[in-house]
Amino acid sequence: GAVVSQHPSWVICKSGTSVKIECRSLDFQATTMFWYRQFPKQSLMLMATSNEGSKATYEQGVEKDKFLINHASLTLSTLTVTSAHPEDSSFYICSALSDSRSGNTIYFGEGSWLTVV
């Protein structure tokens, strides 16, 4: 079945540095990918919708200059957390929309734990 791969699974970075998280659709093309953030024991919050070849659409309250999203190809979207701070520590999950004859299905990556120290 369709698989979405996210890398890295775990990352620790120093405050003030930037970190990039990759989301790849392994056996299907995804014109649309989504980035979510999950705080401990809470639900997922949609951060932005990433469209291949165009600018991402950010949800209200999400700083686009801080969370840079690039969807340069049909199988890869990246999220860069710029000038990271401890409050950015969270679980980030991407998903990719797969169009098929049976309809649209959304597949999730394994998630990336970001710890900013």
Add this chain to the structure above:
Amino acid sequence: GEDVEQSLFLSVREGDSSVINCTYTDSSSTYLYWYKQEPGAGLQLLTYIFSNMDMKQDQRLTVLLNKKDKHLSLRIADTQTGDSAIYFCAETGIGGKLIFGQGTELSVKP
């Protein structure tokens, strides 16, 4: 607006059936999903149901959809300790984005 609600906790004994309930608000959702999240892991798609269906069965999983009441449920038959996890229901919003419920933590006691 779009909103999905679930009860937060459910505790069952091994071998019993579990029923996790969810209500949603967007009647135009075309698909409704159930995801499972184990501790420290990402989301695993369990099953989904198209909005013109009222039931879908997949091995131990049964999904019931009451579109009139905007109520979705997930029944897990013969619940095992390995089923202990957080279960999220989600509806499709505008543009394909998913709107998630808060998640139901299922605890299975031996």
